[in-house]
Structures are given as C-alpha cells and as structure tokens.
Amino acid sequence: xxxxxxxxxxxxxxxxxxxxxxxxxxxxxxxxxxxxxxxxxxxxxxxxxxxxxxxxxxxxxxxxxxxxxxxxxxxxxxxxxxxxxxxxxxxxxxxxxxxxxxxxxxxxxxxxxxxxxxxxxxxxxxxxxxxxxxxxxxxxxxxxxxxxxxxxxxxxxxxxxxxxxxxxxxxxxxxxxxxxxxxxxxxxxxxxxxxxxxxxxxxxxxxxxxxxxxxxxxxxxxxxxxxxxxxxxxxxxxxxxxxxxxxxxxxxxxxxxxxxxxxxxxxxxxxxxxxxxxxxxxxxxxxxxxxxx
Numbered sequence: 001x002x003x004x005x006x007x008x009x010x011x012x013x014x015x016x017x018x019x020x021x022x023x024x025x026x027x028x029x030x031x032x033x034x035x036x037x038x039x040x041x042x043x044x045x046x047x048x049x050x051x052x053x054x055x056x057x058x059x060x061x062x063x064x065x066x067x068x069x070x071x072x073x074x075x076x077x078x079x080x081x082x083x084x085x086x087x088x089x090x091x092x093x094x095x096x097x098x099x100x101x102x103x104x105x106x107x108x109x110x111x112x113x114x115x116x117x118x119x120x121x122x123x124x125x126x127x128x129x130x131x132x133x134x135x136x137x138x139x140x141x142x143x144x145x146x147x148x149x150x151x152x153x154x155x156x157x158x159x160x161x162x163x164x165x166x167x168x169x170x171x172x173x174x175x176x177x178x179x180x181x182x183x184x185x186x187x188x189x190x191x192x193x194x195x196x197x198x199x200x201x202x203x204x205x206x207x208x209x210x211x212x213x214x215x216x217x218x219x220x221x222x223x224x225x226x227x228x229x230x231x232x233x234x235x236x237x238x239x240x241x242x243x244x245x246x247x248x249x250x251x252x253x254x255x256x257x258x259x260x261x262x263x264x265x266x267x268x269x270x271x272x273x274x275x276x277x278x279x280x281x282x283x284x285x286x287x288x289x290x291x292x293x
Contacts, residue, residue: 002283006049009069012062013048014040016070020123034104034112035119038077042095044293046216046284047072050187053284054205057276058195064130067123068139068190074120075147076183079156081113088160117147131194138193146186155179159244167245173214180220181213204273211267212285218260219289221246225253227293260289 017039024032048069055065084091084099085106092102100109124140131139145151155178162175188209192202225248247256267285271278 002280002287005053005280006044006284009049009052010045012052012066013045013069013073016066017073020070020119030104030108031111031115034100034108035115037103038081038100038112038116039074041077041097044291045073047076047183047187049284050184050209050281051191053280054188055191055194057278057281058191058197058201060191060194061130064128064194065191067126067128068194071120071124071143072183072187072190074116074123075143075152078113078116078120079147079152079183081109081116083156085109088156135193135196139190142186142189142193146182146189151178151182151186152180155182162245164243165245169250172245172247172250176214176217177210180217181210184213184216185209201274204270208267208270208281208285211263211270212288215260215263215267215285215288218247218256218263219291221248222253222256222260223291223293257289264289 021032021036021039024035026032051065051069051072052062055068056062080094081100083089084094085101091099093099097103100112104112120143121140124143125136127133128136147153155175158171158175159179162171167175185206188205192205195201197205224246247259251259264285268282271282271285
C-alpha cells in the first residue's frame with residue numbers, strides 16, 4: 001500500500017509541476033530549463049506525500065492539496081540547488097544526475113533556486129477552490145516560516161558555521177530540526193490547515209511530523225556511512241569528507257540506529273491519539289528508517 005501511494009503521489013505532484021512549468025512563457029528559456037531540471041529531477045517527494053496522505057486522511061480533496069504539494073516541493077528543490085553550490089556543499093551529483101551548477105552553470109543555478117522559491121509562493125497564493133483566504137494566508141505563513149530564518153535557512157546557516165567544528169547533540173538536533181524537520185512539519189501543517197483540524201488532531205500530527213522529520217535526518221546520516229554512492233545518488237561519505245558533525249559521529253552507528261528507532265516509535269505513539277485510519281502514515285514512518293535511499 002505504501003509503495004503504491006508514494007508512486008501515485010509522486011506522479012501526481014510531478015504532473016502538477018509540469019503543468020505549472022508549461023504555463024510559464026519562454027522569455028528566459030535557460031532559466032526555465034534549469035527550473036525544470038531542479039524541480040523534476042526525481043526524488044522521494046516525501047513532503048508532497050505528507051501533504052497528500054495527511055490531507056486525504058482528514059478528508060481534504062486531493063485537488064485542493066495539489067498546489068500545496070507543488071509549492072513545498074519547489075521550496076525543497078530550490079534548497080537542494082543552493083545546497084549543492086560551490087559556496088556551500090560543492091556537490092556534483094544529486095539523485096544520480098549532475099547537480100544544477102554542473103548541468104548548467106553557477107549563475108543559472110542561483111537564479112533557478114531563486115525562481116523556484118518565489119514561484120512556490122506564487123503557486124500557493126493563487127486562489128484555491130475549497131480554501132478560504134484566511135486558510136491560504138495561514139498556509140503561506142507556515143511555508144515562509146519553515147523555509148526561512150526560523151526553519152530551513154536558519155538550519156543551513158548553523159550547518160555551515162559548524163563545519164570543521166565539533167558540536168554537541170543539542171546543537172546538532174536544533175540544526176536538523178530547522179534544516180530538515182521544519183519543512184517536513186510544514187507539509188503536515190499545510191494539510192491540517194486545509195482540513196481545519198481540531199486541536200487534538202493538530203497537536204498529535206505535528207508531534208508525529210517532528211519525530212519523523214528528525215528520524216529522516218538521523219537515517220540520512222546513517223546512510224552516508226552504510227549505503228553506496230549508487231544507492232544514495234550522491235557521493236557516499238560526503239558528510240565525513242566535509243567534516244560535518246553527524247548523529248553517528250556523536251552517538252556511534254548503533255546509537256544513531258537506536259535513536260532513529262525511538263523517534264519512529266514516538267511518532268507512532270502520537271498516531272494512536274487519532275480517530276482515523278492512520279496506517280499509511282504509520283507505514284511511512286517505519287519506511288523512513290528502513291529505506292536505503
């Protein structure tokens with residue numbers, strides 16, 4: 001069930017992104033091609049998956065969720081483009097393909113990232129049948145907060161400043177709650193806003209998202225050690241080569257595995273508080289630490 005759902009939602013959000021790209025004029029064809037390369041390079045699409053799966057569980061029609069899923073994937077795509085730049089991680093491979101600045105050039109990569117970021121807010125602020133202006137404003141604010149200083153960008157800044165330094169577990173957890181976890185939590189929060197969820201559902205699902213987001217990053221750190229370059233779609237051991245602090249470095253490999261399992265157990269515990277069939281997102285939480293990519 002999970003594999004089919006992931007594939008279905010991947011295909012759905014990719015189709016939405018293609019439709020939005022098709023609507024752009026051809027005044028700047030290189031930029032448009034670079035945006036398409038960044039947005040449609042593949043990947044797990046876990047943030048759109050959470051928008052769709054949580055929203056569907058809460059009885060929100062998928063058509064209402066389409067632009068939310070597309071917008072958050074645009075933000076994620078822009079972050080990867082900028083993360084790979086020579087000024088940051090200087091990676092040449094992403095999802096088994098040349099990174100943006102390799103496939104095009106550095107200037108095009110910067111512009112493509114900038115354009116995808118602003119385009120996300122263009123998409124998400126377009127009136128959506130079934131959502132009130134108040135709901136859309138709350139969704140815009142959620143995405144802005146998760147992707148800016150208080151979220152992803154703030155986490156990236158901490159990450160860069162911590163390179164070649166040993167940081168403690170508290171600081172590393174803060175880093176990844178912002179850099180990785182904030183956007184994952186935002187995916188769930190957007191669905192909750194669309195559903196006008198009650199306080200109990202909101203609290204339980206946001207706690208679930210928090211645990212899943214951190215588990216995802218712990219597993220990424222583990223995979224950087226145990227998975228191959230072919231499996232990862234990027235150079236194996238890149239964290240160590242960049243001299244970054246990781247959960248396995250601080251906790252040991254087995255300690256990191258135990259931490260990721262505990263985070264998933266905590267996420268699953270939150271789902272027991274819900275009056276819905278949450279099997280799909282429970283399976284997704286388990287998948288987070290079972291995956292090899």
